Amino acid sequence: MPRFFVSGDEIGGSFMVLTGENAAHAKVLRLKNGDEVTVCDGKGTDYRCTVSDVSAGQISLVVHAAAPARSEAAVRCSVYMAFAKADKFEHVIQKATELGADELVCFPSARCVSRPDEKSLAKKLERWQKIAASAAEQSRRGMIPQVIALPSYRAALARAAQAELAVCFYENEERLTFRAAIEKASPFHTASLLTGPEGGFEPEEVAQAAQAGLSICTLGSRILRCETAPLCALSALMYAAGEF
């Protein structure tokens, strides 16, 4: 069944109208009167609807029932990734959205070779949020993950540390497994997974992360690329949390 994300204030009562990009998308799908669609408020509620009228630029819907989206994970996981080159963060936004992430947070760290300036960052955030929305639609999420940029590594640590399970992955860590950190934090409802840029974190940054309260963990004995590590960790977390 086709799914459309509609912002919360457009939802109300027993009728709804799809406009703009949603209407364009509905046109591509050749929706006609009587077709069933799902409208999501992007915050975890799904509305089962029927098309009642199709006209240029707008599709009218009759709302039948509202229900909590079934595809949202019980654990709310924020993926923290240091600024990386080119399209790596975009790749992670798309994949982490499919995998059930709640937020995508990017931040600068010492070895980042790519740091968008303030002006280009605003544009990028807009683009990134669209990638999340599109991946959420495609993977039938009930909500669109927020994409957030933080101004400093310290700000990222302080924010990440607020989760019940907060982990910083470090390729030189050999002792603490992710499993041990997960078991120690269980039961938990919020998680932060923090990974570094292409060159990894500096040892001092790892010490700062530990001081901020994050567990320093290994992702195994193979060196993962900076865009592979967050997705590996998120997949494992969703598995450990009983999602599949």
Place this chain on the structure above:
Amino acid sequence: MPRFFVSGDEIGGSFMVLTGENAAHAKVLRLKNGDEVTVCDGKGTDYRCTVSDVSAGQISLVVHAAAPARSEAAVRCSVYMAFAKADKFEHVIQKATELGADELVCFPSARCVSRPDEKSLAKKLERWQKIAASAAEQSRRGMIPQVIALPSYRAALARAAQAELAVCFYENEERLTFRAAIEKASPFHTASLLTGPEGGFEPEEVAQAAQAGLSICTLGSRILRCETAPLCALSALMYAAGEF
């Protein structure tokens, strides 16, 4: 420490010579006499060596010690992925190699929109094997995963079913979790993870997989792209097997 893969028959005794691409790579790294390097036979053994001579097109090494590669997973996992469009399989080869896969196996299935013919397949296999080698080097693997193409879906099922844990992932399966399949098969040393093309498997194909002995499992309630599913499953498997 730089790592080089050398085919088994070039290894023997207490001296070794790097030639061809390895020598070119060594030149890029500006290796000089006395530098330490690791030479891998691509089959799980690492050799600690020192550069003893650098000349045009060849680097001579003194071999100090051989040891089992520390970065190989205890579970040998084969990733079976139906032919997909464009560079999706290449993406999976690179990432699955980082994540510790033992083999990458591609095969046709009913909804595959992309099926290389025999001639282009031979060329592609060569290219794919190079991607695996390069990812193995970068992630410091002790072996290079084999990339294999099978002629039919039935051949893929018959081969996949030989593993102690053999799973076919299906987006319409809601009952059996991957965790349940893993727990039922434990302890296991070999695993096959089978995933479909862009449009997924046909219901009859899923029935055939079950008949062949594969467990039909869900990867959760979100719809994963065909290139995301195998990497999600492999990450979870490595986690479940105690790799991190």
